[in-house]
Amino acid sequence: MKFSNMFIPTTKEAPKDATLPSHQFLVRGGFVNQVGAGIYNFMPLGKIVLEKIRAVVKEEMDNAGANEVQMGFVTPTSLWEESGRASTMGPELLKFRDRKNTSFVLSPTNEEALVDMVNNRITSYKELPINLYQINTKFRDEARPRFGLMRGREFLMKDAYSFHSTHEDLVREFNLMEKTYKKVYERLGLEFRIVEADSGAIGGSGSKEFMILANSGEDTIAVCDSCDYGANVEAATRKPNKKEALETKEIQKIHTPNCKTIEEVSNFLNIDAYYSIKAVIKKAIYENSSEVVVFFVRGTDELEETKACNAVEALEILDATPEDLQSANLVAGYCGIIDLPKDIKVIVDSELKDDNNVVCGANEQEYHLTGVDLTSLDLTFKDLILVQEGDTCPHCDGKLSYTKGIEAGHIFQLGTKYSSAMNATFLDANGKAQPFIMGCYGIGVSRLVAAVIEQNHDEKGCIWTKPTAPFMVDVIVSNAKKEDELEVGEKIYNSLKENQIETILDDRKNARFGFKMGDFELIGFPYAVVIGKKLKDGMVEIIDRKTLEKIDVSIDEVVSKLI
Numbered sequence: 001m002k003f004s005n006m007f008i009p010t011t012k013e014a015p016k017d018a019t020l021p022s023h024q025f026l027v028r029g030g031f032v033n034q035v036g037a038g039i040y041n042f043m044p045l046g047k048i049v050l051e052k053i054r055a056v057v058k059e060e061m062d063n064a065g066a067n068e069v070q071m072g073f074v075t076p077t078s079l080w081e082e083s084g085r086a087s088t089m090g091p092e093l094l095k096f097r098d099r100k101n102t103s104f105v106l107s108p109t110n111e112e113a114l115v116d117m118v119n120n121r122i123t124s125y126k127e128l129p130i131n132l133y134q135i136n137t138k139f140r141d142e143a144r145p146r147f148g149l150m151r152g153r154e155f156l157m158k159d160a161y162s163f164h165s166t167h168e169d170l171v172r173e174f175n176l177m178e179k180t181y182k183k184v185y186e187r188l189g190l191e192f193r194i195v196e197a198d199s200g201a202i203g204g205s206g207s208k209e210f211m212i213l214a215n216s217g218e219d220t221i222a223v224c225d226s227c228d229y230g231a232n233v234e235a236a237t238r239k240p241n242k243k244e245a246l247e248t249k250e251i252q253k254i255h256t257p258n259c260k261t262i263e264e265v266s267n268f269l270n271i272d273a274y275y276s277i278k279a280v281i282k283k284a285i286y287e288n289s290s291e292v293v294v295f296f297v298r299g300t301d302e303l304e305e306t307k308a309c310n311a312v313e314a315l316e317i318l319d320a321t322p323e324d325l326q327s328a329n330l331v332a333g334y335c336g337i338i339d340l341p342k343d344i345k346v347i348v349d350s351e352l353k354d355d356n357n358v359v360c361g362a363n364e365q366e367y368h369l370t371g372v373d374l375t376s377l378d379l380t381f382k383d384l385i386l387v388q389e390g391d392t393c394p395h396c397d398g399k400l401s402y403t404k405g406i407e408a409g410h411i412f413q414l415g416t417k418y419s420s421a422m423n424a425t426f427l428d429a430n431g432k433a434q435p436f437i438m439g440c441y442g443i444g445v446s447r448l449v450a451a452v453i454e455q456n457h458d459e460k461g462c463i464w465t466k467p468t469a470p471f472m473v474d475v476i477v478s479n480a481k482k483e484d485e486l487e488v489g490e491k492i493y494n495s496l497k498e499n500q501i502e503t504i505l506d507d508r509k510n511a512r513f514g515f516k517m518g519d520f521e522l523i524g525f526p527y528a529v530v531i532g533k534k535l536k537d538g539m540v541e542i543i544d545r546k547t548l549e550k551i552d553v554s555i556d557e558v559v560s561k562l563i
């Protein structure tokens with residue numbers, strides 16, 4: 001391609017709200033443009049990158065034996081009522097009505113529609129397993145869309161759903177998907193870590209997240225320095241110390257009889273208030289408690305204290321209306337909650353998410369909670385512990401440290417949650433109807449575009465990894481009005497293309513050399529070939545975008561240097 005033919009509107013202006021390098025550079029580099037809160041268009045360069053990532057995801061999913069499908073972006077709300085998620089998804093689920101007054105949703109994920117596709121079409125265990133996936137637009141009405149492509153409302157996700165007749169077979173597929181995801185992120189040239197995750201209200205027995213390591217990541221993960229253990233702090237665990245080991249050896253379940261307040265739970269178990277709040281909230285979530293539990297941690301400057309309280313008190317303290325609360329960003333920092341049941345709101349100020357000490361030691365506070373039966377908390381050791389940096393790992397004697405990650409993928413062992421709710425069954429070997437045993441697997445395809453840049457940039461702009469770069473080489477003709485420069489530029493451009501090297505020719509006549517170099521650095525092609533002053537000696541310059549190192553080579557050497 002030639003710059004003169006392409007729409008690449010680079011600009012010096014960064015969006016006002018852009019705090020992340022990926023947000024700034026993807027807009028400034030002419031990759032994407034914003035049309036509304038959390039809604040982005042992909043312009044030509046952005047589309048090329050997106051398609052490259054999509055192609056890698058598709059190839060690896062196909063290699064793993066999954067079948068690609070394409071589902072409607074719009075699904076009838078009735079399907080979501082069958083699964084129960086019409087009410088439990090909360091305000092992230094965007095609903096609307098058509099002219100006949102039928103209610104629909106913009107799909108944020110597609111478990112229901114996939115169960116509906118398979119139901120009555122697969123009827124026997126002999127037709128299982130099957131894994132179906134799509135790479136398609138999703139919509140989530142995120143409370144705080146931000147960071148550009150990182151947290152959009154409309155975004156591109158690869159979502160896959162597998163169906164099995166036995167739990168063992170689900171575990172086999174889950175492990176295969178883990179391997180497949182590993183290949184995807186490796187092929188994209190990303191540094192990542194696979195971590196144990198909390199499946200929260202999505203349910204199921206196991207889930208893992210794929211974290212792209214970057215300081216700007218919104219997730220905190222605990223990683224071991226001597227084995228490959230890693231976990232989202234929400235799900236992290238550690239080796240019990242001797243005292244804890246003794247106390248929990250016999251009983252996995254810890255009972256809290258006669259406790260009416262969180263403090264009583266804390267006192268009874270002789271644990272810090274933080275642990276009990278965490279456990280109680282988890283409990284509330286899992287029990288689908290219908291009353292409102294509001295818990296927040298120093299949410300604003302006025303709120304210097306840690307509090308757990310009911311909704312009415314929260315509104316008073318926040319001086320807010322119920323609508324404000326509804327639209328506030330409800331984040332369950334430590335509590336390991338993914339999808340909150342509609343009526344349970346947990347607010348933890350995101351800036352304080354990393355500060356373990358904020359909630360610990362807050363025993364003096366009085367906590368009020370409604371809707372949770374505190375007398376019969378069946379807590380496990382895992383519910384009660386909080387992992388801190390420097391703790392030992394659950395699998396070895398190494399030490400845990402914290403690092404930041406961008407959630408780029410998430411795989412779940414769902415079990416029969418959706419198939420049971422939607423009455424989707426197959427006949428087993430004995431002719432008995434059984435609900436499908438399911439897994440689901442997501443990759444944030446458009447989020448990956450931003451994640452690549454979070455991990456690979458400098459102060460000048462993007463530095464694409466080779467597999468994600470929109471073009472590998474930018475052939476810059478310093479002054480395209482000079483016939484000889486343009487001619488050599490075209491020659492090099494053609495020979496690179498003949499050698500299957502993706503190349504763009506900067507042949508713009510109306511742009512000065514400095515401007516072209518600026519675009520090269522901002523857009524971040526891995527290499528530039530500059531045709532300029534040294535041409536009279538038959539030489540051109542190759543620049544490595546990552547190191548900004550320059551070497552002089554003869555015109556005939558260019559291809560062999562870049563191949």
Ligand code: ATP
Nearest residue numbers: 149150151152155157407408409410442443444447
């Ligand atoms: P997050 O914790 O960041 O909100 P999630 O846990 O809600 O993500 P999943 O339901 O696990 O997301 O969806 C699968 C993948 O889709 C995520 O791992 C992420 O890469 C991507 N994703 C989720 N929400 C967004 C979003 N708002 N914008 C872009 N990508 C997203």
Ligand code: MG
Nearest residue numbers: 209338407410
């Ligand atoms: Mg998440």
Ligand code: MG
Nearest residue numbers: 092140142338
């Ligand atoms: Mg989310």
Ligand code: MG
Nearest residue numbers: 338407409410
């Ligand atoms: Mg997730």
